[in-house]
Amino acid sequence: MKKILILVLFSAFLFSCKNDNKVEKVERAFYYWKSNNWNISQAEDSIVTNLGIKKLYIKFFEVDHSDAMGNFPISKTQLYSYRQDSLNIVPTVYLKNSVFLKSTKGSLDTLADNVNFLIEKYAKEKFRNHLAPSEYQMDCDWTMKSKDNYFYFLKKLKEVSKKEISCTLRLYPYKYPDKMGIPPVDKVTLMCYNLLNPLQNHSKNSILDLEELESYLDVENNYPKHIDIALPIYSWMQVYQNEQFSNVIYTDNKKVKAILKEVKPFWYSVIKDTVVNETYLRIGDKVKFEETDANKIKQTIQLLRKYVKLDKKTTISLYHLDEQQLSNYSHEELSSFYSDFSK
Structure with missing residues (x-):
């Protein structure tokens, strides 16, 4: 009974500590x-x-x-x-x-x-x-x-x-x-x-x-x-062209993913020539997409x-x-x- 009481009191203490940081x-x-x-x-x-x-x-x-x-x-x-x-x-x-x-x-x-x-x-x-x-x-x-x-x-x-x-x-x-x-x-x-x-x-x-x-x-x-x-609350793409870093683009996640093919976690390949926020992306460009x-x-x-x-x-x-x-x-x-x- 004493052990149960201690656990209850300890749980109450932890809860109160969290509420103190509210x-x-x-x-x-x-x-x-x-x-x-x-x-x-x-x-x-x-x-x-x-x-x-x-x-x-x-x-x-x-x-x-x-x-x-x-x-x-x-x-x-x-x-x-x-x-x-x-x-x-x-x-x-x-x-x-x-x-x-x-x-x-x-x-x-x-x-x-x-x-x-x-x-x-x-x-x-x-x-x-x-x-x-x-x-x-x-x-x-x-x-x-x-x-x-x-x-x-x-x-x-x-x-x-x-x-x-x-x-x-x-x-x-x-x-x-x-x-x-x-x-x-x-x-x-x-x-x-x-x-x-x-x-x-x-x-x-x-x-x-x-x-x-x-x-x-x-x-x-x-x-x-x-x-x-x-x-x-932002996401961005780091663009690599000819294996060299080019620039960073802030973008709408849903739209940009339509022209990307995932290669490995965070990394994508451009599958369609397109312009995103005044940057011309070519097929084969590499992108690290972070969101x-x-x-x-x-x-x-x-x-x-x-x-x-x-x-x-x-x-x-x-x-x-x-x-x-x-x-x-x-x-x-x-x-x-x-x-x-x-x-």
């Missing part, structure tokens, strides 16, 4: 990562409305570096006047790691001023009602060599902007904070995808491999920052709830808002990617 208030979000002449389509707008999305992380621009020009903005968004009456729009900037490998402290002071200026400029010019965001998010895949400069930049941006500053967090710095440092920001968004180098891991899904993911999430100590979550599906994302959520300490209010983002990619999921599946954190 997110009571999920803020539903998307990333919008398109540049140049793209704009949010009517279908994408309907998805935002029907899913009850409250936040959009919009890439305003990227920052690159060259020896001749120094640090300069590229890939600016052309998104204009997107409704913001019911949405919290977070300007997001992608900064290449080379920026912080080659910058001096003085140039980083200038960079912080320029990033803040450009965000404010685009917010006023492109969004009605003179968008006044309360948060900026910086996206950089920093390294041990660049972390000091990147962290210095984040501090300076906080000083000049007077905004809440968040940044993206890859899985490697999440697992090894002693080595990679803790960014001086108000909160981080854990990016649960792109776990492997796609050109070096030919037998695994580089977007989302659950075994690889678990190895990064299983850590001894909780990360010392508020953690939001970003999940992948995510609802089942894999739900398993990812289970791992996150098992290993990552989530606060009662957490932003869950899907990457990214794209009509073609979203067509691979039903409304119910997309909605469950948010609601599963609260069950």
